[in-house]
Amino acid sequence: MNNYENKSIRDIVLSHPQLIGLFEKKRIDFCCNGHVTLSAVLNEKRYTENQKEKFLAKIEEEIASEIINTPVLLPEFTKLKELCQYIIQTHHAYVVKETIEIPILFEKVVKAHAANHQEVTEAGQLTLNLLKDLKSHLHKEETILFPLIKYLEDCKHFEEKPHLGRNQSIRKIINVMESDHQTAGIVTEKIRELLNDYKAPADACTTYALLLQKLDSFEKDLHIHVHLENNILFPKAIELEDFLHTTYKR
């Protein structure tokens, strides 16, 4: 037995990314609250001993199985700047694309269905605000944080101590990014709740169903995006900054 109960969700997902699909299905947060142990999460979800046993067996089964249920295969990068590039090209590009498409669908659905489904109006407003906040968040990452990470890697390459301005500590900037992630996580959960777990109501038209499908995919992509940043990129960038400060004096 691998004693998964006492491991953090983050560590489990880092060693077995194929479990992301299962954790999504069980609504276990592996990105913003990945530091929590599996045992604590299951207790919070009030799993009985029997349910816990079954779930742990399911984990073992998924790991042993050849079938990969993970929505995407997470690549491994030797350089952090390559990971930043991957995040921009894959996840940031996806957010930008959906920032155009999702509001168009919402507008149509609100027009046609708000009379019978008042929840779509509130969900639409929350989504528009979320997309706006994400736009500014991605901008901060692409123009401040990621270039700084690249600079730190260059310093390591040239064996130099980094020269950063007073507000340019990676740790400080990362705290802000993590807080943005936390807020986005709370908002997406609220939208999912309002829209009945993205289950289409009986009278939903194709556009309504498509919108729900898109919102579901958007949230799942955001989880993987935040996982790559919170659990891989950020800890490694902080480690790199600490290493440079303690190793190179000038």
Ligand SMILES: [Fe+2]
């Ligand atoms: Fe990002």
Ligand SMILES: [Fe+2]
């Ligand atoms: Fe981010």
